[in-house]
Amino acid sequence: MEPVLYSLPDGWSWRKLSELAKTTSGGTPSRSNKDYWGGSIPWVKSGELGDSRVEKNEEFITEVGLKNSSAKLFPKESLLLALYGATAGKLGVLTYDAATNQAVCCISQDDQLLARDFLRYYLLSQRKKIIEDSFGGAQPNISQAYVREIDIPTPPLTEQIRIVEKLDALLTRIDTAIEHLQSKLDLSKQLFDSVLDEFFKLSDCDSVPLTEVVDFIGGSQPPKSQFSDVQKEGYVRLIQIRDYKTDNHIVYVDSASTKKFCTKDDVMIGRYGPPVFQILRGLDGAYNVALMKAVPNEDVLTKDYLFWFLQSPSIQNYVIGISQRAAGQSGVNKKALEKYLIPVPSKAIQNDIVDKVGQLVNKSRNLEAGVTAEITSLNQLKASILDSAFKGEL
Template sequence: MRETVKNNCQLLEEGEFSLPKGRAVKKLGEVCEIRNGGTPKTGNKEYWNGGIKWITPKDLGKLNDIYVADTLRKISEIGLQKSSAKIIPKNSIILSTRAPIGYIAINTLEMATNQGCRGIIPSNKIIEKYLFYFLRNSVNLLNDLGVGTTFKELSTKALASVQIPVPSLPEQKRIVAILDRTFKAIDQAKTNAEQNLKNAKELFESYLQNIFKNNNWERYKIENLTSLITKGSSPNWQGVNYVENSGIFFLTSKNVGEGELLLKNKKYLEEKFNKIQKTSILKKGDVLTNIVGASIGRTAIFDLEEVTNINQAVCLMRCLPNKTYNYYLMYLLNSPFFKNILHNNEVNNARANLSLTFFKHLLIPVPELSEQIKITERIKQFLSETKKLETIYQQKINNLVELKKSILQQAFKGEL
């Protein structure tokens, strides 16, 4: 533990967290009081639902502001007395110190915390918002100071040892004012970029809506446009085991994205699964749509070469090539109009689901095959243009996040 603190204090002085010359440098414990938290016994009703606000790392993680004035749960005065929780005065800093390390807020009213947080009470030598900005800039360092195997925890001793530059109060106020003003402008620019990103995505959805809702094409049941509509099965029911990267790719609803396959978390099964579940072995070009859970209606084309089967949450539709273009069907099912139809027909038992019978009997607008192909090409072109816009706006957002980090680092290197 001592070696960890020593190493990370060296990191603070030498590298990314180099300290400004000419400023007083103190240990956090020298300019702040650090108070631990605690949890009253949950089985004792007398300890809960009182008048004392009580915050946890989970609560801190849900905040959309740097300030916190209320908490989901409250404890009683006797609950405070019978636990290790302590009152944190208003205008202190509350920092999560495990699960995870680094959530942070300024409490505008007094409150207590659980053992996953520390209350950091600034002395008259330091302004709470200056302290807030310093700790936000130091999250990586705080994580490096954490120890533990199951999850890291930042001890009070390690936190108190962190070195902080402490300029005069007027200088702290100047730094805070610059950061406040700059971050307000960055946050506004980020909000604008996020709205532009949302608009770009909605533009494509609106384009699909206009194509598939406003038309006079003939309606046909999907079963009359396909040679196969089926779903897979669970290997647990078949006595089949999962294997490491050497069996059959087992595609689940998690792998079916909107217009694309999601392949980060691939699972594999013993090859005997395909002997049991022959009808759900995929062929290149199959249309896959999710029929169970929150992702119902998410549709993609299977475009892989590897041998693959599916689970019971994925519906396979194999288009008749002389009647239906598979990409046309995919875009249609991903359109807002047809997503609403799918969700309106969910059967909610233990978990929302759609039946194969529903898909077989679903009526969809179908123009001539040549027109389906032309429509699909126009959609692909429009999608390509909107993706370019999304990439631009997402990069702007990423750049603004990095700019904030850079400005914080400059502030505590004495470069503002």
């Protein structure tokens, strides 16, 4: 790790983490030996660390599994750091004695030199740099050797404890505010779903099975050997579910290799998840087998009306539930759509509903943007407070 350049207050010093603590990783007993699993010893995985106290875990190992593997039993109140995987850099504090997998590093500090929560807060403040320094391949991979070389700004123990108490008070208030804002977003989403559902509870018009007024057309899957990263003459973009969220994985295929095409205004359904039954639109190209196109009889049903109807919570819950219960079915069960009824009002009423949904969407997006900006601001404030704390300015 590159040396930290800023100067420290009198009485503080830069010390390597290895001077102040010991680091140890866990291990995984053989999965093929049933005697090693299902015991009474909690076994914590890196994915179960979430910058909070570890109060539950999914798996348990036996004494035999502990003795016959590189797993180790760490004491309650130990500080844990996720070394790799999706949660790399996340921290946790054990609330009970537990073993961990090899993707978790246990940091045991010298209590006479370093307060655990002082170290926890410092590692939290340095996470971005730790991840950037340790990035390798597709995922961050933080080595124990790197962890041991982290430079720690170290004041006297009494000052560490004072700083921790101050950070506890300040950051708890900020986290509480963020939780309230997140609840506001969740309530907004619930309200949107509730109102959207109400728009389609129409008692004064006929309701018919979906498949009577909508054709559901599955996609095709050209062989990957024919994929091209660049568009060539006669080639068309191959649309996959992920393409509706990002342009980072664009591929093209020979247009002669498929007969399944979609346009930006077509209503598309993601057959597989998570989550299943995503309702999508906005891209031109050929579409693959993970998608199907919902083609309404436009004499009686508009695409926009169908687009929002398929997103209403009632049909979403119905289709997802049926798909999850169907034996061997990992995605949308097309038969579930055959029986589901869709109200078919006049096109004037359909257009009116679409307009009202559009207004609701705009209000929801404006609220979400405002609340998200507040959450971002509070997170920046947290980072600023942490930065000040470890420069002796708190």
